[in-house]
Amino acid sequence: xxxxxxxxxxxxxxxxxxxxxxxxxxxxxxxxxxxxxxxxxxxxxxxxxxxxxxxxxxxxxxxxxxxxxxxxxxxxxxxxxxxxxxxxxxxxxxxxxxxxxxxxxxxxxxxxxxxxxxxxxxxxxxxxxxxxxxxxxxxxxxxxxxxxxxxxxxxxxxxxxxxxxxxxxxxxxxxxxxxxxxxxxxxxxxxxxxxxxxxxxxxxxxxxxxxxxxxxxxxxxxxxxxxxxxxxxxxxxxxxxxxxxxxxxxxxxxxxxxxxxxxxxxxxxxxxxxxxxxxxxxxxxxxxxxx
Numbered sequence: 001x002x003x004x005x006x007x008x009x010x011x012x013x014x015x016x017x018x019x020x021x022x023x024x025x026x027x028x029x030x031x032x033x034x035x036x037x038x039x040x041x042x043x044x045x046x047x048x049x050x051x052x053x054x055x056x057x058x059x060x061x062x063x064x065x066x067x068x069x070x071x072x073x074x075x076x077x078x079x080x081x082x083x084x085x086x087x088x089x090x091x092x093x094x095x096x097x098x099x100x101x102x103x104x105x106x107x108x109x110x111x112x113x114x115x116x117x118x119x120x121x122x123x124x125x126x127x128x129x130x131x132x133x134x135x136x137x138x139x140x141x142x143x144x145x146x147x148x149x150x151x152x153x154x155x156x157x158x159x160x161x162x163x164x165x166x167x168x169x170x171x172x173x174x175x176x177x178x179x180x181x182x183x184x185x186x187x188x189x190x191x192x193x194x195x196x197x198x199x200x201x202x203x204x205x206x207x208x209x210x211x212x213x214x215x216x217x218x219x220x221x222x223x224x225x226x227x228x229x230x231x232x233x234x235x236x237x238x239x240x241x242x243x244x245x246x247x248x249x250x251x252x253x254x255x256x257x258x259x260x261x262x263x264x265x266x267x268x269x270x271x272x273x274x275x276x277x278x279x280x281x282x283x284x285x286x287x288x289x290x291x
Contacts, residue, residue, distance in 0.1 A: 002065040005029045005151050005183035006050060011059035013045055020045050020207040021059060027185050027200065029064075032177055034194035034215065035187040036280075037204040038288045043187040044083075046204070047155050050185075051081060063151065077105065080144030083155040084137060088128050094139065095124040098146075105147035113146035119168055134161035141169060145176065152176070154186040158193065166190075170197050195219065195280035203284065210287055215280070222278050225262065226252050227270040238264040242286050254278065254286040 005027045012021035020042040027033040035043050049056050050063065052072050061068040063075045091097035094117070102108040117124065120138040128136065141157055152173070158166045170193060176182050188194055194201065195215060202212040211218055229235045230249040240259025245252040250273065255261040266272065278286075 002062070003029055004062070005031070005064060006185060007060075007062045008046070008050075009060050011046070011049060011061060012057045013049060013054065014057050018042070018045075018207065020049075023059070023204070023207065023209055025202055025209060025212065027183060029183055030177060030181050031200045032173065032184045032186065032198045033200040033202065034198035035185060035202050035204070036189075036191060036194060036284060037210075041204045042207040043204065044155055045207075047083075047153050047185070047187060050153060051076070051079070078150040080147065080149035080152045082137070082140045082144045082153070082157045084133075084159050085155075086140055088136065088139065092128060093124075094122060094126045094128065097128065097139075098124075098143070101143050102146070108147045112148065113142060116142040116145055116172070119172070120165070132160070134159075134165060137161060138165060138169070141172075145172065148182075150182055152182065152184045152186075154184065154188075156188055157186065158188060158190055166193070173197070191279075191281040191284055201280070203287065205288060219278060219280055219283060221256060221258055222283050223255050223257060223262075224252065224276045224278050224282065225255050226250060226273040226275075227265065228273060229270050231269070235265060235270060236268050238268070241265060244286060254283065 006025065008023060008025040010021065011023040018040065023046065025046065035046065037043050048054050050061055050068060052068050064078065066075050068075055088097050091100060098113065120142060122135065122139055122142065131139070137157060137160055144152060158169055161169065173184055174197065177184055198215050200213065201215045201218055203210045228249050229251055235243065235251060238261050240256030240261035242254040243251060244254060
């Protein structure tokens with residue numbers, strides 16, 4: 001048995017104005033993995049490739065050790081998928097939609113589905129066409145969870161939902177992983193939530209992986225450092241040092257401690273003034289805008 005729920009190696013997908021990859025990504029079994037990156041970085045494309053919605057040009061994708069194309073049906077039966085682009089209006093009412101979807105899953109749990117609907121404030125006879133966008137997202141999450149999949153693929157599952165509903169969603173995801181030994185891959189711009197609820201994170205930009213690993217390790221790897229550099233010129237470029245602000249002779253930089261950036265700056269004459277930890281959001285902003 002593989003230790004990875006998802007293992008992507010050398011994935012490439014080319015579009016007229018965008019190229020994903022080559023991309024390597026590993027989601028451990030039982031993890032809540034946050035996939036983050038700027039708009040257009042390739043997050044949704046990566047999730048779509050796992051679901052075999054579009055053919056990859058190169059590379060391999062395995063889900064629980066199974067090839068995502070060769071064993072597509074077996075893979076999809078083990079996945080719960082949520083996307084803000086999914087529309088259910090053709091079924092008109094919630095109960096008709098649920099009766100349709102449940103027919104595809106032998107492990108569908110009616111009692112659990114009813115519990116989730118109640119928690120999300122959704123009625124069996126509710127009309128889908130009159131639902132808010134956020135409520136439709138919550139309905140999509142109910143459908144994804146009710147057959148108790150081994151893997152949840154969630155593309156922006158909290159977009160358009162209020163703070164209370166967001167808390168409900170993440171609480172249910174935590175309970176799902178902790179109680180059922182399931183795996184979650186979540187793509188979201190809610191970086192505070194990602195840092196709080198995930199145990200692994202991958203950050204991509206322009207179709208390439210920048211960082212990947214345990215969330216705590218990734219955040220602890222970087223520091224925000226204020227330092228003085230007084231010859232009037234910008235500090236020299238140093239691998240792992242991302243300059244953010246300047247005030248006179250004082251500079252602020254994000255430093256990658258694994259790259260030895262602090263030591264390299266000190267060797268070039270920088271005098272450290274202060275040192276502080278970073279949040280995942282601060283790290284994301286600094287790396288996402290770095291050219």
